[in-house]
Amino acid sequence: MSRLVVVSNRVAPIDEGKQTAGGLAVAVLAALKKTGGIWFGWSGNVVEGESQDQPTLTEAGRLTYATLDLGRRDHDEYYNGFANQTLWPLFHFRLGLIAVSRRTRQGYERVNAWFADRLHPLLRPDDMIWVHDYHLIPFGEELRRKGCTQRMGFFLHTPFPPPELITALPNHADLIRELCAYDLVGFHTVTDLRGFLDYIRQETDGQVEQRGDEETATVRAFGRTLLAKVFPISIDTAQLESIARTSARSRQTERLRESLVGRRLIIGVDRLDYSKGLPQRFEAFEQLLLSYPEHCNRVTFLQVAPPSREDVPEYIAIRRELSELAGRINGRFAEFDWMPIRYLNRSFGQRTLAGFYRAANVGFVTPLRDGMNLVAKEYVACQDPDNPGVLVLSQFAGAARELEEALIVNPFDVEGVADALQRALTMPLPERKERHGALMRRLRNHDIGWWRESYVDALTRAPYD
Incomplete structure (x- = not known):
């Protein structure tokens, strides 16, 4: 079985005695304990000056936690800025609250590239990479640019709006192209999946193939073939x-x-x-x-x-x-x-x-x-x-x-x-x-274990360019 590498904006507390906060942490820990692997992401710490140059590695059995501190500028532009003042309101249908700034968009891309650069040396050829949420949409494309050919999946934990809203974002095509760098893109609901597929149909030269299953589609766009599928997250x-x-x-x-x-x-x-x-x-x-x-x-x-x-x-x-x-x-x-x-x-x-x-x-x-x-x-x-x-x-x-x-x-x-x-x-x-x-x-x-196993199984079977 391939080793699993999970990438999320925040990494859950390492102390096994602490209660993990949410469903994502429960699912991630269970998956990593089963396959072994790495959980990579921001430590939650903000430091003055530059972001941490190399990740802090902490071993816990078959797991490796790899965390990085963010510098003040990177935190403000990537996290507070584009992720939470642009993408968050956009994905929650609140166009009136969107703050559009080239500076924060560039910071978002820069931090994703920096994350990818720090993870790349830790990867093995047969790893499977599972990236989580709107903070990290460009992450897969950044790894592809570095020559990574491993299977990569992405799961969006927010809603995905219809194309009429997505197109309000300057450079929206770049964001969707970045999503298409993954082999599997997962959504919570059929409505979210439909928003993504409608964008592909209406705003790109791509193709969507659905064979009688409204929860699954094969997408061909931006020179790639990927699977898009519904996986409603749950609880233990x-x-x-x-x-x-x-x-x-x-x-x-x-x-x-x-x-x-x-x-x-x-x-x-x-x-x-x-x-x-x-x-x-x-x-x-x-x-x-x-x-x-x-x-x-x-x-x-x-x-x-x-x-x-x-x-x-x-x-x-x-x-x-x-x-x-x-x-x-x-x-x-x-x-x-x-x-x-x-x-x-x-x-x-x-x-x-x-x-x-x-x-x-x-x-x-x-x-x-x-x-x-x-x-x-x-x-x-x-x-x-x-x-x-x-x-x-x-x-x-x-x-x-x-x-x-x-x-x-x-x-x-x-x-x-x-x-x-x-x-x-x-x-x-x-x-x-x-x-x-x-x-x-x-x-x-349909508990958290079902969600985790369904996603990982689909990633192993997704189209693999």
Whole structure:
């Protein structure tokens, strides 16, 4: 079996005792432990002066972690700049938030070339290379320029917009050409795949071949042949079920339950980001209290929103807006012994969140646009099957394509979302159990291991120029 080389913007903590944060880290570690290999990427450290010249190598069994510190300029132009002020809003359909700059685009290309130059000496001829996410789209082409002929796959963890939006980006053809340097390009949903294929059909001289399977296509473009395919990422379902059963009895979960004093709980957990629909979510909860006043002093909404990218102006603005919204809604409805919204700008570990999910009657997941949204799947997996809560889920989350038994809502329809919350809070137990059972069957059959094995298997069989 070929050795696997995983390339991602950030490398997960090396300390085996630490909880890995997300589905990507779980999948990557499991794949690397099976095949042996390298996990390569940014360390998360920003240093003054130039970026680190050579990677720091740390051995852990059959794994090698290869990490690099970024210099201040590279971080500002590659990460804060083009990746997160241009590509992130573009891929989340927010053209009005895109910052276009030749300087940051050049920084993005420069850092990708620098990453490729540092990885190249570590590669073996029979390695398989798996590159992750929008930060690293040019990475494969940079390796090709250095003569690398190894199999290379790319997976996009964000949505992929239609060509009408992609073409708003100057030099958009370069970005798609860079994607076509890979042998396999993976997407979360059929909609994302369709956006990519429509671009190939409409904006290039390339060809798309689909043989009755809307989830798979062979693409011939920019002088290359590649496979494009849907791989919806998932969670470690069995492990999370086990964690939730234990965490239901943890001290933190008991504290939460005691603080509610018998009230019902709605929970949202999101990174603080304008794509997550948090202002609309707060307004929908306010509308619930207005339209269904019987829930006043009987329901609490807990929103966990740890800050991210705190030096990007749009993130500073969303944090301020949410603080003001929470203050206004609490000021309007609060009683001396009840705060309607508990808004927390901090993170919690997986075990603590699992207990919180299990205690919550409603999971409130309403992004304006999201590649997948694993919180939706985590909430479902953590429920007590004998008395499960209800998931209220945005139609614009990739997870909505799989989790059809959730209450699917349009997050822009504030009154409609409030009605869905009312339905969730009043849904009878037999219906809740039926919906939860169907969701769990899907999550058990399509867990993170299925996602990982499906992708790696497809990469071994992809067209190989």
